Amino acid sequence: MILRFLAIAGTMAITIGSVNKATAQISPLPLVSTASILSHRVDEKEYTKRANPFILVNKISDGLQHNSKEANQEQQTRFLVQQGGIAAVSTLAIITISWSIRRWQKHLSKNENKSIPSTSTDTQPITTLLNQKQQQHLQEVKKRLFQTAQVMLWGGGTLIILGLFPYTKPLQIGILAIAKIPIKLTIVAVGTYVAIRFTYALIDHFTSTIVSGGALLTPETSARLQLRISTFSGVTKSITTIIWVGTGSLLALTSLGINIVPLLASAGLLGVALSLPSQNLIKDAINGFLIIFEDQYALGDMITVGTVGGLVEKLNLRMTQVRDSEGRLITIPNSEVKIVANLSSRWSRADLTIPVSYQANVDEALKLIEDVGLDMTQDPQWQDQILEKPNVLGIDNFSDRGIMIRILIKTQPLKQWAVAREYRRRLKITLDAAGIYIPVPQQANWVNEV
Structure with missing residues (x-):
């Protein structure tokens, strides 16, 4: 009541107010037609x-x-019992679907472990590494997708069950109102992460296909191209990570209801403002791109830059990291790499200078030096590491140590030091057996009587 x-x-x-307002605005009526009068009556x-x-x-x-x-x-008991039955059936369905998803996930994991090929001696190391990384990225993507499906299943099912009862329906509405923004941000974050890892898997699959397919590889350049492909893979992953993170950030702002058009315009102005103080970073990126594109050096190369040198362990658009012989990790900005010496690009060379005593037979010494090199090229342990027959240049100098004979041995990249050490060992044994001794520095003093 x-x-x-x-x-x-x-x-x-409301009616009285409308009538008073209409009465206050009375004016002489104009002449109208019959149709207008009928229409006015209907209205x-x-x-x-x-x-x-x-x-x-x-x-x-x-x-x-x-x-x-x-x-x-x-609020009647019959209705509550009916809704309780629906809730029980929904809970049972959620548990069944969740168990099915979990079982499916375990089944896929077992199949993936069985499908991973075993490493053999004929398998190229870079191909094996790329395949392993690809499998890891795909497993991570599937794991996150299954986790997301479980969360959505249990979260959505719980909200549906809360909406079945009049006492818990306000709780459902409150949870949806509070968790609306966090849910959107979580979906964007998980989607960005999954996209990054899936892109990594695609890059590894593409690079491993190039290496194992042999479309671009020849016996002379296979190792070099493998190093370049590995370097390009790492740089490409860095670039795609930046792109996906930027895209995810824009999607997160859009989900929050923020207009990103002014932000993009201001980002352009901000980029122009930051271009002056970040000139060194721009130089690093440009020079890093040229280093990779021109193949000045790659991961696994032995280089010397100025007064420092070592094995390249990390290379990206901003900097190069090398490990020297003492184990020190040296970081070099790419803009500082102006003159670089690559000691392992495509092939290497052992440059040896052998001192021989002045009293020795030079022709016999030259013959023994050449024979030791030929024996190494026929040794199964060393013939794959030596690319060409050793080149004995002859007598290079006369010094206080004796007659200096020079020999050059062309080897696989980074194998010049191992080949040189083995060659010196064999040559020392051969010269000792022939009675030719490696002299020590000597000096002759002349005394004149006055």
């Missing part, structure tokens, strides 16, 4: 029907009674 009285009073107040009937307070009161009253009836029905 109270609600009906308030509805009647409110409707009457007046419709207005009277809508403005009738009793009709409006009946509509409001019917709505309140309907809502009250639904509320009373939801």
